Amino acid sequence: MPRYNPAALEPKWQDFWQQNRVFAAPRLPQGPKLYVLDMFPYPSGNGLHVGHPEGYTATDIVCRYNRMRGRSVLHPMGWDAFGLPAEQHAKKTGTHPRTTTEANIDNFRRQLKMLGFSYDWDRELATTDVNYFRWTQFIFLKLFDTWFDPQQQRGRPIAELPIPDDVEGEAAAAIYRDEHRLAYQLEAPVNWCPALGTVLSNEEVVGGLSERGSHPVMRIPLRQWMLRITAYADRLENDLEGLDWSDSIKALQRNWIGRSTGAEVDFFIGTMGTDDGMPLTGEYEGWQTDRTAAGYPRKPGDEVLRIYTTRPDTLFGATYMVIAPEHPFVERLTRAEHADTVRAYCEEAGRKSDLDRTDLAKGKTGVFTGSYAINPVSDEAIPIWVADYVLISYGTGAIMAVPAHDTRDFEFAVEFGLPITAVVDPGEGADIPRDELLAGKVAFIADGTAINSGPYDGLSTPEFKKKIAADLDTKGQGRSAVNYKLRDWLFSRQHFWGEPFPILHELDDRGKPTGVVRALEPDDLPLDLPEDMKFDASHDSPEPPLDSAPDDWLYVTLDGKRYKRETNTMPQWAGSCWYYLRFLDPKNDEVLIDPEVEKAWMPVDLYVGGAEHAVLHLLYARFWHKVLYDYGYVSTAEPFQKLVNQGMILGQMEFTARQWPDGTFYHQAEWTSDITPEGNYVKPGSLPTTTVKVPANKVKKHGENFVWQDHPEAYVDNRSYKMSKSRGNVINPDEVVAEYGADSLRLYEMFMGPLESVKPWSMEGVSGVRGFLDRVWRMIIDARAETIVLNAAVQDIEPSAEQNRMLHKTIKAVTEDLDQMAFNTAIARMMEFTNFFTKEDPRPRSAMEQFVQLLSPFAPHICEELWQALGRDETLTLHPWPEFDESAIKEDTIEIPVQILGKLRSRIRVPADADRAALEKAAREDPRIIELVADKTIVKAIVIPGRMVNFVVK
């Protein structure tokens, strides 16, 4: 009875591959290399999700295909294993996170092996391995020991940092160095959630509440480690150019980096408080003279408010200024009579979450400080306001407001009755009516011609920008500047389950930190987490859990000084920033990677993963890579040459009808746009509808819409939703494999559609590809025999011309589709092959063999079994890929469509190599065409040999 039985045959071949180490990659590539990488998973307690095998199958197919084509393939897998859930679990149960993590990894590994992926398991690693994070810590030490040289545009050892003359003394020099390191410390606000007893990342905070459990989140300042990724912003942006990534991902990264060019300008505010808040004219004039002589200073003094603008050409239109509520000058600038309102406003702003503050739907808010600054081009005093639409974290945290040419400033000016002066003329034919602009009724933000700008009148916006930047520079009042939306990377987390920082804080005699930090020596690494930690659910301080680590871990005495270890840990991103390097040399105890090995395998030729990592992970990893590149640890400027993002797999299509409380169904005629967030309808005098699921087989099409067969009036909505536990539409790979087999799961996920698209799951679809594999099996195997023997139709004969054509067409199509990662169409071609050959009898063994080779990257288990049944005893995995013969595909005669006025009217059969004249003649002689053109004249014939004929008639 040997029916196709994946449950028996798949484990058999998985054992075979493992025992023979078929997929182990050599230390150095033998021949042309291919490094194919999956984004390694976080081993969650829920196990594998059907989204994981999507990308993994795609890369596995690429690897298996390329091995058969003679490439030396490296295909590793590992675990991004630090993460909050294991720590939360520890707090609840007391189980050490390492125990939980290891159990989860075991489950993930079992599931991946069950799917037959051709990983080199000898290279497996986890970010939580002490021998791995030893080198993560090593890289951190490098970052700590590096400053970015803007001239050379590269990272250099901190010892090489030139100390300016105005920095005097070794203590000041040390501070200066600390200010320039790629890893530095900062007081930064964190999202502290008292109910969860943990600090959350911004992504984990939704609307001021924690994503899990919806508990209130407070923003409190805490000492943090930051990484100076902004120093590398230009290189991160420019180097995108040469990468084989989709334009949309590149656009996403460029957008995130958000480079803008403009100017910094200092507005004079004076150092002496005056009764009316106006700077003193005499002091201002003195300042102007000083600046012209001394030039524009690196850091602004107390006498000016420094702003950043992309539109220095609108300086004459700056009618007020705004500083962020967190700006250090707020208190200084606030005059006594405004103190209460300003303080209240800033406190309120501090309480608001980022989300609340950036809610555009709400109008602009702000308060006047009572002080004024002097506009350096017009010498006029303009009021300084505090408003939360200005962000402290961008530019200088202060702006000049030009309401006539900036929509945000315009809104604010209208709200608070501030003057609006137009200084850019849109010209004739612009979208904006000029008279309304001049009257302060609208804002115009595009380029134009300068007006009301003194000596600059008549200049175009770009000319103006260039000239004013030069003039400000001459006067020492401003200079060209570049800014990025990209912020420095907040690199510390208040968690236990992460990499400890290899950093010590010096303590004074009373045990208080002196502010001096000392890095561990690379030879002192790894610094492991303390073994004997107590995990306590009642931990309710925002301080890191490691603060309550045992003293023998926490305190260190070195050279007679007492130190406390850094108790923050690194974020989950850290480990994933360089794992692709360690896979090349995972057991090396001497260096993070052997340069010979690095040179031979890097870069990653194909990197596949979810689009959710399109920005942060890829940006962070590229940043680290560039730092390592600057030190020569890696030989390529970029780590990932080709990147493909797989699309999300949604749940099975759901059909829903909406029912009113009175039992009637929502129908087309009562169309309403009043809909609740859940998609339920609202009408006066009734409670909203409730959602009713409709069985798929009861849905019928009616006109443009779907209706419910049992209630033909009911309007039925059809949609697929993201898989989620709460919706109950999650598909478990274990169950799919148990019912259909791993090969069917793999094949289905590739058959659903293009790898990059979002696609809904369909269990019927899985059953469909299982049917295909059943047919393949029966095409080759005698399903009625007791043992596995070939189908009697499979014989050692030469293929017929037609069979040969089918075979070679299939080889060609599958090969070309694989080169383009068009897996869905490759599978379709193989289905066509099977549909053809199951009708053939006899079936040449050679054709069957080559077909099995084509199918094997997709469905490796069944193919190994068939390969063996066909009499081959070595593994199929390394057997050379079939070549196609173009001459076998060629047909003697082909069918050519004949059109009249572009409409298909007939088909003619002609020799494949028929030339233009022969084609036209054959078409003119076709009886159907003769009939149709009988009473017309052919004015023109368009003939494309091998393609079509089109007659233009009158």
Added chain:
RNA sequence: GCGAGAGUGGCGGAGUUGGCAGACGCGCUGGAUUUAGGAUCCAGUGGAUAACAUCCAUGCGGGUUCGAGUCCCGCCUCUCGCACCA
């Protein structure tokens, strides 16, 4: 609002440089076989019509062309990302 992408049968999706729209799979209809089948095999399946003929069909409206799913212009809808970045 900005940026990116996508709209093709009942569903997932194919469609090379513009050249036979709907490959392949699911679903559906009919038939064969079977004790039975959610098994297997055969045939059909975009819509309209009595039609093997014709007309209409790739989100909508224009345009270019002998010929447009594909190119151009203008809309609409959906998805994703960013979101007061001065």
